[in-house]
Amino acid sequence: MKFQSQAVAKPYFVFALLLFALQIVFGLIVGLQYVIGDFLFPYIPFNAARMVHTNLLIVWLLFGFMGAAYYLIPEESDVELYSTKLANILFWVFAAAGVLTVAGYLLVPYAKLAAFTKNEWFPTMGREFLEQPTIAKVGIVVVCLGFLFNVGMTVLKGRKTVINMILMTGLIGLAVMFLFSFYNPSNLALDKYFWWWVVHLWVEGVWELIMGSILAFVLIKTTGVDREVIEKWLYVIVAMALITGIIGTGHHYFWIGPKPYWLWLGSFFSALEPIPFFMMTVFAFNMVFKRRREHPNKAALLWAMGTGVMAFLGAGVWGFLHTLAPVNYLTHGSQITAAHGHMAFYGAYAMINLTIISYAMPIIRGQGEAAPARAQVVEMWGFWLMTVSMVFITLFLTGAGILQVWLQRLPDSGDALSFMETMDQLVIFFWLRELAGVAFLLGLICYFASFFVGEKTQTIATVDVR
Amino acid sequence: MAEVFTKTAARNIYIGGSVFFVLFFLGLTFETTRSLPQRDHRENLTEAVAHGKMIWEENNCIGCHTLMGEGAYFAPELANVFDRRGLANEEAFKAYLQGWMAAQPLGVPGRRAMPQFNLTVQEVNDLADFLIWTSRIEDNNWPPNIEG
Numbered sequence: 001m002k003f004q005s006q007a008v009a010k011p012y013f014v015f016a017l018l019l020f021a022l023q024i025v026f027g028l029i030v031g032l033q034y035v036i037g038d039f040l041f042p043y044i045p046f047n048a049a050r051m052v053h054t055n056l057l058i059v060w061l062l063f064g065f066m067g068a069a070y071y072l073i074p075e076e077s078d079v080e081l082y083s084t085k086l087a088n089i090l091f092w093v094f095a096a097a098g099v100l101t102v103a104g105y106l107l108v109p110y111a112k113l114a115a116f117t118k119n120e121w122f123p124t125m126g127r128e129f130l131e132q133p134t135i136a137k138v139g140i141v142v143v144c145l146g147f148l149f150n151v152g153m154t155v156l157k158g159r160k161t162v163i164n165m166i167l168m169t170g171l172i173g174l175a176v177m178f179l180f181s182f183y184n185p186s187n188l189a190l191d192k193y194f195w196w197w198v199v200h201l202w203v204e205g206v207w208e209l210i211m212g213s214i215l216a217f218v219l220i221k222t223t224g225v226d227r228e229v230i231e232k233w234l235y236v237i238v239a240m241a242l243i244t245g246i247i248g249t250g251h252h253y254f255w256i257g258p259k260p261y262w263l264w265l266g267s268f269f270s271a272l273e274p275i276p277f278f279m280m281t282v283f284a285f286n287m288v289f290k291r292r293r294e295h296p297n298k299a300a301l302l303w304a305m306g307t308g309v310m311a312f313l314g315a316g317v318w319g320f321l322h323t324l325a326p327v328n329y330l331t332h333g334s335q336i337t338a339a340h341g342h343m344a345f346y347g348a349y350a351m352i353n354l355t356i357i358s359y360a361m362p363i364i365r366g367q368g369e370a371a372p373a374r375a376q377v378v379e380m381w382g383f384w385l386m387t388v389s390m391v392f393i394t395l396f397l398t399g400a401g402i403l404q405v406w407l408q409r410l411p412d413s414g415d416a417l418s419f420m421e422t423m424d425q426l427v428i429f430f431w432l433r434e435l436a437g438v439a440f441l442l443g444l445i446c447y448f449a450s451f452f453v454g455e456k457t458q459t460i461a462t463v464d465v466r
Numbered sequence: 467m468a469e470v471f472t473k474t475a476a477r478n479i480y481i482g483g484s485v486f487f488v489l490f491f492l493g494l495t496f497e498t499t500r501s502l503p504q505r506d507h508r509e510n511l512t513e514a515v516a517h518g519k520m521i522w523e524e525n526n527c528i529g530c531h532t533l534m535g536e537g538a539y540f541a542p543e544l545a546n547v548f549d550r551r552g553l554a555n556e557e558a559f560k561a562y563l564q565g566w567m568a569a570q571p572l573g574v575p576g577r578r579a580m581p582q583f584n585l586t587v588q589e590v591n592d593l594a595d596f597l598i599w600t601s602r603i604e605d606n607n608w609p610p611n612i613e614g
Binding site: 030033034036037038041042045046047048050051109110111114115119120123125126127128131162184186187188189190191192193228231232235236238239242243246247249250253254255256257258259260262263265329330332333334335337338408409410411412413416417418419420422423 | 471472473476477479480483484487488490491494495498499501502505506508511515516519520522523524525526527528529530532533534535536537538539540541542543571575576577578579581583596599600603604605606608609610611612613614
């Protein structure tokens with residue numbers, strides 16, 4: 001490690017991974033509820049389990065991003081972190097807020113949680129992904145402000161590189177866009193319009209800046225390619241992300257109130273949204289082919305190339321499949337949306353976090369530049385099991401979605417199957433998806449196990465002592 | 467290529483492109499907030515509708531259902547449930563919703579189960595008013611048919 005303070009990233013990474021594991025467990029629960037409708041009812045109704053599944057995803061990704069920033073900003077800025085104490089305090093505040101919120105979702109009915117946290121004083125709850133009690137949202141803002149202050153001061157007193165400037169822009173954008181979660185007018189059409197400023201402008205906007213800069217950092221470190229080359233790529237990638245993604249928000253404005261011109265704008269710009277993800281793939285592979293050194297951390301390189309490919313497939317290809325307005329008219333809010341959501345989030349944001357964790361954790365843990373070769377083999381097993389499982393989850397949900405559109409959306413009103421009748425027809429796909437989910441969990445177990453695999457010589461040494 | 471397309475050029479595309487599209491988006495947002503009143507019929511947004519939205523939110527209905535196609539995909543679309551189950555008749559729909567909410571959970575083994583939310587008659591009426599109001603937002607004729 002170049003700077004001692006980079007080690008504050010460790011609890012962030014560890015906690016992120018624990019939440020990731022819990023997210024997968026709840027994913028299996030909701031997946032099972034898709035086929036056994038009353039599984040765990042009334043103890044954990046579907047709405048609570050799904051909320052835990054999606055909120056844990058958001059929170060673990062935020063923990064991961066923060067860990068990534070605490071790790072790479074001192075190194076890029078070439079100074080110690082402004083305050084490790086603040087970073088440690090904020091870790092505990094954020095962890096406590098996260099645990100309390102999830103416990104609240106599971107232990108009491110949502111209406112009770114709303115009453116207990118006085119939602120009526122400042123109603124922000126009950127909107128998808130923004131279900132956190134208002135007080136928890138305030139907590140997130142406080143943590144984000146403290147975090148931005150800490151990393152911002154570090155950049156200010158140190159070297160300003162393209163990577164840390166773009167990462168800062170992404171992180172500030174993340175915090176600013178989240179403020180729209182506090183705007184909840186009684187008018188549903190207005191509410192939805194600005195709800196997307198949080199959701200879309202995060203994942204198809206500022207988060208791409210965060211992803212791009214983390215990827216660029218890991219590629220500089222692992223390939224030894226000239227910084228000038230990598231930074232030029234980074235500029236072009238994030239330029240394309242914002243040029244396509246900002247007006248691309250329009251693909252969410254087709255059917256929720258805004259005027260028909262959004263059908264054209266949203267279709268056109270969101271059809272271009274695969275470009276930045278495609279460029280990330282080309283970027284990662286190119287840099288690896290042009291590498292000037294053989295970095296011992298093969299696993300981190302695998303993650304870096306994998307995140308480019310999977311983000312392109314999940315966010316790019318699966319997004320494009322249903323983004324054009326005439327197609328979206330039929331697929332909006334179907335299992336196609338779910339298919340896209342799963343692969344896009346895993347490919348882009350879960351995997352970029354796993355990339356930086358794979359790169360940084362061995363260094364933080366004092367294993368040198370990389371984990372022992374045996375540990376990397378187990379980690380790569382985790383990579384392939386999780387990634388291939390996610391491909392199958394996506395394919396099965398896509399199959400379910402196509403059949404759903406065929407039965408429920410395409411026919412005229414008299415002939416179309418009802419939603420519930422349609423779901424009965426999709427059961428086989430949902431079982432297969434659940435099976436793929438179990439395989440994903442096995443991959444996750446492999447991945448976790450890789451942290452506990454030591455070098456062969458050490459194992460022999462222990463045996464000898466005995 | 468490296469000499470023709472410099473890092474400065476790349477940076478300028480990034481900054482110029484983002485600023486241009488942020489401003490364009492703000493302009494479109496300004497236009498949308500101006501034109502939205504004709505499409506969301508906000509003149510009919512009564513106290514009951516607003517209260518209904520709050521009940522919708524505080525019971526996390528979006529955790530299972532979609533509303534205008536957004537939400538969870540576990541239970542039926544509800545932005546057009548007024549047309550589907552109430553046959554676009556307000557009184558009929560309110561009577562239907564009262565009966566439906568009171569009957570939950572249905573207790574059919576293996577069937578997806580909706581919790582009992584213990585709402586008052588007034589609360590169910592307000593929820594119905596919210597769903598009726600929502601069904602009348604101009605949404606470019608989505609969904610394609612009555613099943614949502």
